[in-house]
Amino acid sequence: WVVMATGRSPTNIAVIKYWGKRDEDLILPINDSISLTLDPLHLSATTTAAVSPGFFRDRMWLNGKEIPLSGERYQKCLREIRKRANEVSDEKKGLKIKKEDWESLHVHISSYNNFPTAAGLASSAAGFACLVFTLAKLMNVKEDLGQISSIARQGSGSACRSLFGGFVKWTMGNNADGSDSLAIQLADEAHWTDLVVIIAVVSSKQKETSSTSGMRETVQTSALIKHRAETVVPARMLKMEEAIANRDFASFAKLACSDSNQFHAVCLDTSPPIFYMNDTSHRIINLVEKWNHSEGTPQVAYTFDAGPNAVLISPNRKTAALLMQRLLYQFPPNQETDLTSFVVGDKSI
Ligand code: DP6
Numbered sequence: 001w002v003v004m005a006t007g008r009s010p011t012n013i014a015v016i017k018y019w020g021k022r023d024e025d026l027i028l029p030i031n032d033s034i035s036l037t038l039d040p041l042h043l044s045a046t047t048t049a050a051v052s053p054g055f056f057r058d059r060m061w062l063n064g065k066e067i068p069l070s071g072e073r074y075q076k077c078l079r080e081i082r083k084r085a086n087e088v089s090d091e092k093k094g095l096k097i098k099k100e101d102w103e104s105l106h107v108h109i110s111s112y113n114n115f116p117t118a119a120g121l122a123s124s125a126a127g128f129a130c131l132v133f134t135l136a137k138l139m140n141v142k143e144d145l146g147q148i149s150s151i152a153r154q155g156s157g158s159a160c161r162s163l164f165g166g167f168v169k170w171t172m173g174n175n176a177d178g179s180d181s182l183a184i185q186l187a188d189e190a191h192w193t194d195l196v197v198i199i200a201v202v203s204s205k206q207k208e209t210s211s212t213s214g215m216r217e218t219v220q221t222s223a224l225i226k227h228r229a230e231t232v233v234p235a236r237m238l239k240m241e242e243a244i245a246n247r248d249f250a251s252f253a254k255l256a257c258s259d260s261n262q263f264h265a266v267c268l269d270t271s272p273p274i275f276y277m278n279d280t281s282h283r284i285i286n287l288v289e290k291w292n293h294s295e296g297t298p299q300v301a302y303t304f305d306a307g308p309n310a311v312l313i314s315p316n317r318k319t320a321a322l323l324m325q326r327l328l329y330q331f332p333p334n335q336e337t338d339l340t341s342f343v344v345g346d347k348s349i
Pocket of ligand 1: 013017019027124155158159306
């Protein structure tokens with residue numbers, strides 16, 4: 001016999017950034033963060049997990065290619081889900097997997113992400129969210145999505161926010177074991193349907209410094225990061241939650257842009273400095289800043305993760321269309337720039 005489960009998780013884009021860990025093993029952050037979950041149409045991971053007495057070890061395939069599951073992050077996710085597994089039975093098929101059987105049964109996992117190969121966008125958030133979500137489904141784990149998110153967090157920090165749709169907060173928590181460092185939904189995908197997210201792919205090259213090592217170096221060498229984590233982010237979190245609750249785009253945009261800029265400033269304050277943005281990223285910031293300034297109120301928000309690609313958020317479709325036009329005019333398609341648009345999307349399913 002074989003028992004299977006399938007799940008799908010979208011990616012998320014942080015508007016208040018997670019950067020820096022206080023515990024590297026458990027992946028516990030030094031500050032809270034907030035993100036938008038994108039619709040899974042273009043950027044999501046789909047995973048199928050299967051269990052059978054005929055499987056002799058845990059194995060995983062990513063986009064059709066087998067990858068080693070030996071990494072500590074994968075092992076932790078598997079271990080934590082197995083610990084919480086429950087009985088699975090199907091009377092018609094005469095099947096019964098007892099709670100204690102899960103320890104000795106092995107799983108085969110196949111995961112695909114539909115990220116355009118040239119997108120140069122991180123897929124680890126959607127990937128780990130989907131892995132943990134699907135294993136939890138397979139093993140009949142009863143814990144709520146928040147608890148599941150704290151397991152996904154141990155795969156990749158930002159993954160915990162992809163379990164929920166809409167607007168999501170990752171609370172850093174206080175407990176030493178990380179049990180209260182988890183994702184909470186602030187508002188679902190129906191809360192602010194006018195928003196349009198445009199991703200301007202500036203370069204599809206792999207980033208030179210991974211988020212994991214980049215944030216480690218920042219925590220070790222930057223003086224600015226302490227000020228950011230202790231003073232700036234706590235105040236910003238409150239304002240961002242308020243802006244989202246009130247669908248206040250002007251405030252939302254100001255906070256998102258400032259937070260992205262401060263994240264890149266702490267990267268610059270790292271020794272040796274980390275440069276994630278390039279000239280094109282800077283030109284996109286200029287374009288948006290000038291436009292927002294000339295209108296007297298923000299028309300568009302920008303945010304950049306650990307790479308040069310721009311994530312642009314507009315308050316409605318009309319502005320999004322104008323933005324697309326301006327971007328295409330300034331960055332003709334013969335350059336590397338590629339544009340894709342999204343709406344705020346649903347949770348893992
Ligand atoms: C810049 O979640 O990829 O995207 O926890 O080490 O796996 P690890 O890092 P990761 O870092 C994401 C950093 C960011 C900001 C964010 O998503 O909040």
